Amino acid sequence: MSKIHVTTTVNGDQVEFLADPRESLLDCLRDRLGLTGSKEGCGTGDCGACSVRLDGTLVCSCLVLGVEAEGKTVETIEGMANGNELHPLQRKFVEHAALQCGFCTPGILVAAKALLEQNDNPTETEIRYWLAGNLCRCTGYDKIVRAVMDAAAELRGEAA
């Protein structure tokens, strides 16, 4: 079983790793690069806990092969804050208690950021459908949706 050398850009850093072609991008991020913020909840694209951006597109990293990342850019939860400055979504999730166990949180934050970049004023329904592929078993989604709406308002420059 020969491994393939992959060069890719993760959160702005050029990185290299050796991937078995059967390994998912999620496996490579977690086990080759030590980026364990992306989680595996299902391995079948049904829970969204592994959400990352691949060349800007929101994807489940469990449904991408590690070798497919060659030459691409990957953004994960670890790259969401600017140093110690949290993205407004991250801050609002803590303020609104939009997480309980926190396991689904990285994937939801990555997905919500992708939403707000293409729609700066989503309705509650738009948020709920956009995030339908991100399962949360703890919160019932209420506080998650409110946190996303509040972060969107802040990003638009409106008072909360």
Next chain:
Amino acid sequence: MRYHTPSTFEDAARLAAEASGITRFLAGGTDVLVQMRAGAVIPDDLIDLKKIPGVSEIAQTEEGGWRIGIAVPGARLGAHAGLCADWPGVVEGMELVGSTQVQGRATLTGNLCNGSPAADSVPGLVAAGATVEISGPSGLRSAPVEDIPAGPGKTTLQPGEVISAILLPPRGTAGGDAYQRFIPRTEMDIAVVGCAISLTLDGNSIASARVALGAVAPTVLLVPEAAAAITGTTLDDDALAALTTAVEAACTPISDKRGTAEFRTEVAGVLARRVAKIAYARAKGAEA
């Protein structure tokens, strides 16, 4: 497992033809990776088609139809204004496949080649009269979409054959299409029943129609009797009743974890009525 990245469909077809073990093509990967992960299918050769030039493009054909590359993900279809204006039913079918994340990867071609009778994008393609371009050891051929599925998990593609594009005919004037499915939740489920209808109008009267059903038989069905039931009508109550009867008669579903045979048959009729009204309204000029 060997991972290949051919740069032409000819090379892809040759790799597949020469392979002796289990071979899979990789486009969006949303089915192949799940099967690999579950240990259900571990290919000996995995042929990634995304490095072939043009596979991620949507282009208008000379006749006014559309040529859709095999690696175009659902999200790109939904963002394409021209395609959405012509074939909203095809696009909405594809957009129902999986989550936002899956939409970033999953493709029409993959959904078709997975061979599921419940594939959300296939009824819309069948109703639209879409064809596929197939590259194989003996060159190019084309086939109607409805000829590709051969039963759950199976296609009529021969060893060494690979779909190289999906082609939608010109929409023309006074046409409309639509797709709906029934699922227990609001998102993330496999269709329990799906129905797509494409039709054209002559004034208020339906000039032509194609009706396709998903998840009510071993393959997606094209139901000419259902089309005949509404052709020549203004989609009045009698026509809708005839449509329901024809659709229900065409259903030969199974009972499984997603629904009973009775439920699927009943709801197929319900969806056909709802979808016909939307397609009709779109043909009359309603916004998708």
Next chain:
Amino acid sequence: MVAVNLWSSLTRFTDGARVVELEAATAGQVLDGLKAAYPGLAPIVDAGVSVVIDGEMATGRHSPIGPESEVVLMQRLKGG
């Protein structure tokens, strides 16, 4: 003497009595007393039961019982 309320299906081990009287000043003494008086109850008590004293689950064998206390035996409870 303390009156201990049993669940009905235990009465086949207590000669039909739903309420049995014992000398006990603690939850543990209730359990030991039941086993001594009705050996058939021993495996059930040993498998784990809850002693409820005046409406509250006894937290341990030493939980005190007053002469007027209401004592109810229940199956062991836990949560999720």
Next chain:
Amino acid sequence: MAKDEFTEFKLVGTRPDRPDGLDKVTGRARYGADMSMPGMLWAAVVRSPHAHARILRIDTSKAEALEGVKAVVTRADFPEGLTGEEWNLQENTIAGDKALYDGHAVAAVAATSALLAQDAARLIEVDYEVLPHVIDVDDAIKPDAPAIRPGAADATVPEGMPANVVRYIDFGHGDVDAGFAEADLVMERSYKTEATHQGYIEPHACVGQLGADGKGEMWVCTQGQWYIRKMCADVLGLETAQLRVTPSEIGGGFGGKTTIFMEPLSLALSRKAGGRPVKLVMTRSEVLRATGPTASASMDVKIGMTKDGTITAARAEFRMQGGAFPGAPVDMALYCAFAPYKLKNVHHIGYDVLANRPKCAAYRAPGSPMGAFAVESLVDEMSRELGLDPLDVRLTNGVREGDRASYGPTFGSIGLIETLEATKAHPNLLVPLGPNQGRGIAAGYWFNHSGETSVSMAISEDGSAQVSVGTPDIGGSRASIALMVAETLGIPYEDVRVNVVETGSLGVNEPTHGSRATFASGKAAVVATGQAIKEMCRRAAAEWGIDEDAVEWVNGAAQPAGPNAGKFPPLTIREIAGKMGETGGPISGHHEGLPEGVGASFGCHVVDVEVDPETGHTTILRYLVVQDAGRAIHPSYVEGQYQGGAVQGIGWALNEEYIYGEDGRLQNAIFLDYRVPVASDLPMIDTVIVEVPNPGHPFGVRGVGETGITPPLPAIANAIQDATGLRMTHLPMTPPKVLAALKAAGRG
């Protein structure tokens, strides 16, 4: 929220950021599968594809011959002679003579990579003799049902019961026959609920290391590290204290992570692989096939009611299967079923039944949702029949402090009536309903739990405080414990750090279960903090040369009291702490015990639904949770528990279920087909926190985690009846079931 404005506390009742928030929004928090150790191996498990089969032969030679495979274990690598629940745990960890359910572990392998371990697992050959199986609880007690484990019945089961009945319970009070004779209306109905899974998003994961000297370590996602330690030690025949178990952050548990499933396999593999650490992470399919779902239930309920809605008698007979092992929560289902009602005459009968399914684990208020589905459905149907408001019927019969509970003891302080009245006053009840829409209400109950608790705390050199607790933080308990300790000390919330610690750091703690973390660890932390305060007062007294009883603790400082009041300026915690090295050394407190004074929690939910008459699809339009929290320490996380519990109940009511084929195999072992609610299925979940303080807790906490899953099952059934006139008696109320009922009733 009124709570926030009128609190008598400085911190309790406020909503600060949780202490672990930053780690959890940046991806830094480390969960079960996020740990790696030097020299680590990866494991995979071979599982039975059969529901019931004799294991004839296991050939591991091909796997062992694979380059990079370091260890293979089967049951032969585990000690013999275990009995009772210890044997059950061992048997469930790895099958012995028989595989008892689809997914039952048969062998495990450790190798140098995850893919290699998976490849090796596929090379292990197992020969089975397939045996007849039984899945449904009612089938399992039929005379011709295969006997799954002859001899497994305990002493509660009288002679002559069906072979698969392993526990029996019968209790009640009064004379139900006389009670039914007094009633104006007597109705009897049968109900069924299907097994559901806790559905935590984090699959079980651990890294285990065990040397030939019997010393070992484990990193694991669990609700209770001490339970993991003891269970692993029991199953492997180890000395408990030689195993050190560190809990990771936990990605949800809901009861399902209070026990072991595969953890001993990693230790057994490690021991066989020369003590190299072994990482074992379940796939989602393994989680659904082989970890604890809840029980399924078949229930008969009979109630008598007078014209004014007074219940004169009630009877319930519940049959529940909890897999191939004893432990279905039939007792707790019965205890909770009639708990909201003051009953003179009540009789309960319960059967715990074996079936060829995975060993059930606790799931949020274990048993209570099933019992409530049956009883609250029937109470609602009878209220409608008599033309009475279902909420009024619950008020008419509602239990108050001093009433005898349906399950025997007398209630102490409870808040059901306050909860029902707050429900009645809520504006959601005034929203007009349209065609095909309906409204349903239901009440629910959970005891809450205390249990073994050990907490320590210490004052740092700068006057900040650290608290060590043994209850993993699943939903914000670090925040609530920090609030209570800071409130008690009179220091800022940010000055308290709460650590969830490994088994070597404290005495035994029960898991975070039974809604106990904020109650029990919180109460123990407050006691421990009191010890530190007493010591700080003593040191201030020594400094001032006065009697220590003449010192009181106010606003984070010792100050002279009584005759000495005002004689010395207060000594702040910072000043006392800064000198502790010269005044007697470390200042700390600890508490070990079984905290008394658990407060039960009642809830009442109101749901509005719309049913599509053509497809049977139910949409949740509006949802209200009203529940007694005793006191909300951090109201946001109390609301979160209410909302999360309600949504799990909505899933159970509408779509979630274990679906088995004729072959006894689980057919929906992925999230695609095990349908938990997604964001677009739901509206906002409105909440009202009722506060009837629990006198048994220093701040009045009751425990809020579990009650909320109970009312949704019947509330939604009641709303569907309101919308359609149909009474659904079998969960989940999927569209095919509702449409079939509509057709049968001549509608739809």
